[in-house]
Amino acid sequence: MRPTDLARRHGISTQAVRNYEADGCLPPAERTPSGYRVYTEAHAAALDAYLALVRAYGHAVGGRIMNALHAGALDDALTAVDRGHAQSLRDRETLDAVRGAVGHLLEHPAEDSGTAPGARTVGELAHRLGVTRATLRNWEGAGILTPARDPATGHRVYGADDVRDAELAHLLRRGGYPLDRIAEVVRQIHTAGGTEALATALESWEERLTARRLAMLDASARLGHYLEIHPLQP
Known part of the structure; x- marks a missing residue:
């Protein structure tokens, strides 16, 4: 997918997609020989998960969770989720x-x-x-x-x-x-x-x-789906 495809699919701007990638909320995109970004279903699932996390926990916590996952720190990500449920x-x-x-x-x-x-x-x-x-x-x-x-x-x-x-x-x-x-x-x-x-x-x-508790359930499901199609790198 092109950045515009991913943006349209989620109702956001192409610049927002680039920003989320730069902030570590999406995994790095592959590049064509001419330098254009190429996104996959894994990126779409990551964006699904991140936007759901934002609705449930806010931008800061959602970003920390996705960055922890992409750094291979699954325990840190799950701890942030647990803290949200505890609150x-x-x-x-x-x-x-x-x-x-x-x-x-x-x-x-x-x-x-x-x-x-x-x-x-x-x-x-x-x-x-x-x-x-x-x-x-x-x-x-x-x-x-x-x-x-x-x-x-x-x-x-x-x-x-x-x-x-x-x-x-x-x-x-x-x-x-x-x-x-x-x-x-x-x-x-x-x-x-x-x-x-x-x-x-x-x-x-x-x-x-x-509404927030239901958003947490939705975020957990989308996060689980993302991890299924994009296993963490050690």
Whole structure:
């Protein structure tokens, strides 16, 4: 095949084909005596695999995988694939944790503060949750809580959002989640604008995650086909 044939087949430009070859995402093309590139079905399969990897993992990871294969480093390529699947699993678990936590918080909203509207001291919040003050400070250190400070005393003051985040952390800790994962869930809630807003965003989040997981399956199949017709060189 000519570069134009390969480009047309995949809906990209001929320059993109040349760039992918130069970047190591395609195996080197043979040349005619006059210097023109000649591509084969192996190049078409490599391009199929690379474009599918891009959809599943992004350009950087897709490029690393193809370059590793063409360098004969199969283990490095498979490790990159494994890491992508591991991240997908963590994302799925985070989604499930967020859904469960948001459902709980919507069913059991935080009560009004006993000190000032929407504010609690560290002792009051610790008592409310049945945890120690040191636990709350650990959650703060992990980025889960970001309490304000009383300008007069310098003491921590927990607002309504802090109380919500603390209750969320308490719930997830009882479920065995580590602090870094809980901090990730809290960030998702803050990005969405609160628990109610996040609840409405969960469906689209799941759709995107499912689409990515299916893209990974497609990429694996195309990568396997490429390796069948183009065995790695030692």
